[in-house]
Amino acid sequence: MTRRPAGSLAVALLAAATVGGSRCGPVPDPAPPPLRLLLPGPPETLDPQRHHEDVTRGLLRSYYEGLVELDAELNLRPRLASDWSNPSETLWRFRLQEGVVFHDGSPFGAEDVARTLERARLPESKVDAVVRAIREVRVVDAATVELVTDRPRPLLLARLAQTPILPRGTPDAEVTVPVGTGPYRWNGRGEGPTSVATGTRFERYWGPRPDFEAFEAHASTDEAAVRRAASGFADVVSPFPRELREALPPGGLKTVSHPTVTVSFLVCRVGPLATGRPSPVGDARVRRAVDLAIDRGALVREALEGEAVPASQLVVPGVFGFEPALRTRLRDVAGARRLLAEAGLPSGLTLPIVVSPRGAAVAAVLSRQLAEAGLRLAVEPLDWTERYRRMRDAEAPLVLATWTTATGDASGLFEPLLHSSGGPEGFGSENTTGWSDPEADRWIREAASETDPAARADLLRAVMRRALRELPLVPLYSPQWTYGVRDGIGFTPRLDFSVAAPDVFRLGRQ
Known part of the structure; x- marks a missing residue:
């Protein structure tokens, strides 16, 4: 006779009762689907102290x-x-x-x-x-x-x-592995080639309870991933490109557009190139010719289909340090040609420019506009890593880049980008132009400790005027950020265009 361990009959009966009960008892509700976010790219890191990047900053707001x-x-x-x-x-x-x-x-x-x-x-x-x-x-x-x-x-x-x-x-x-006090706790990177982060609602969170029990963040690694996400997979798509909006069937995702504190500009290598040769835009007259040859309104209409505003300064109105006394920058092709002639370039010159793949349309319009003044662009599309390396290593005379003044204060751009490289307290840490102006440096440093708002504004506006006279950075436009948002979903867009799970909520919530 086979011995059965004590208690095994009870276990068997309990199992049978459980199975039988499942036929008659209520079926539990399935877990609600997670909130799905589609972001412009993956985070640089999960360490909040080791990045200087907008996508990462937004994603980590879910945890920290x-x-x-x-x-x-x-x-x-x-x-x-x-x-x-x-x-x-x-x-x-x-x-x-x-x-x-x-x-x-x-x-x-x-x-x-x-x-x-x-x-x-x-x-x-x-x-x-x-x-x-x-x-x-x-x-x-x-x-x-x-x-x-x-x-x-x-x-x-x-x-x-x-x-x-x-x-x-x-x-x-x-x-x-992020460990913070935020409304969501880390739950791994998730599954699938586009998933970069997941989170579950932190039930001991001290603040307002988020609507969604869980979220997934995905990166728009290629057009196919964006199209799949926008066609029914994602609840918030950032950004939501116009060509994708037009290709998708109506309904499902609504469009939300919002201004930003981002400015796109041309980074001009003022100092010598890595080879030791002078930069073709090292002469301020050439940079001013580039500036005068640009029709910013037409650039926004033709390349960006109106989803931006022309920028005449390095920050947008409303950012502390914007100079309201400066006039809008207007196109003057004849003036651009005169400046080139004064610089000894009556026949113009060829300017290599590095852009992102998404910047191809902007580069195409700029090429047409600058050609009328004798400035011929040689466009090279590169990903961000290689573009940044070219800027940092002084290998690119012109780079199409952007900067988000996330603090709402112009010093957030002036200190890293316009102060001379190697300045005190890390000032000039992102100065890839090689531009150096001792007087502008002094104004930037004084503004860093000036507590009187009017005096600070005067200092920052002086820096703005000097920078727009010398043009190490040539402002172009401030993009609107356009999102795709699922029906029934509410979303709070931000001026710094970062996206986090707590920014999203269910419409009609009690």
Whole structure:
């Protein structure tokens, strides 16, 4: 006789009862589908301190929070700091939210703020601009932290908004699994060739509960992926190209367009090229000829089908430091030819230009416009990595590029791009033009510590006037960002065009 272990009959009966009960009992509701986002590309990293890129910044907002935040219109709002004060020009005191926990269950407190700012000083950090200004971090108690700056720092709060808080135990090595205090917790990269990140709703989140239980983020790696996503797979598509909108059947996705604080411009290599030879746009008269040959209104109409506004400055109206006294830049082909003749180039010249594959239409219109002034563009489409390398290594005379002034302040562009390379506090860290102007450098540095708004505005506007006279960067247009949004879905677009799961909600929610 075969022995049956004690209890096995009970287990068998329980299993039978369970199976039988499943035939008669209610069938549980299936899990709701996740929110699906289609983004312009994959994140550079999952470490919030090791990137300087818009897609990454948006995606990581699903997992992380800072002491303060910039809302959709770039206004400062409290976040992990419930309030703050500025008792002196160099002392900032932050009172922290209570009852907040990280995704790993550890409580949030002042020690986490201190560790985050300490880690931001690592050589690999790309948010070190904020900590360079901080001389001392004082943990007053678990819910209070003080920051002592080296001198008055009017942009400290805006930069803290771009510094998400990490748990105090975060190692120096690059973060590969996000652990923050945000409304979603990391759930892996997901499945499929386009999936780059997933998240599930953090049930212990201290703030408003998001509508969706889970989300998936996908990257638009190619046109086929975008078409598949837009045809029924994704709930929010960013961006939503016009050619795709026209090709899809009506219904399903509605179009949402929103202005941005992004400006597209030509990066001119003012200094010598890597070969040691002078740059063909090293002469300011050639750069001014390029500027005069451009019809920005026609460029927007023909290349961008009206989904942008012409830009005469390096920031858009509404950004602090915009110079309202400057006139709109108008086309003057005859003036461009005169400048080329003065520069000893009466027959014009050929200018190599590097663009993105998506910038081909813009390059085509620019080529036609500049040719009328004797400027012949030799266009080379390259991906971002190679374009940036060409800029950084002084191999490209002209590059079509963009910059998003995510802080809402022109210094966010002036400090890295226009200050001379190798400046103090990392100023000039992204200056790939080789342009150097000691007076403009001084204005930029003074603006960094000037607390009087009128005086700061005067300094930044002086930099703008000088930059538009010398033209190391030639402004072209500010793009509108167009999204595809599924019917029944609400979405809050942002001026910095970043997209995160908390920006999306169900219409008609109670």
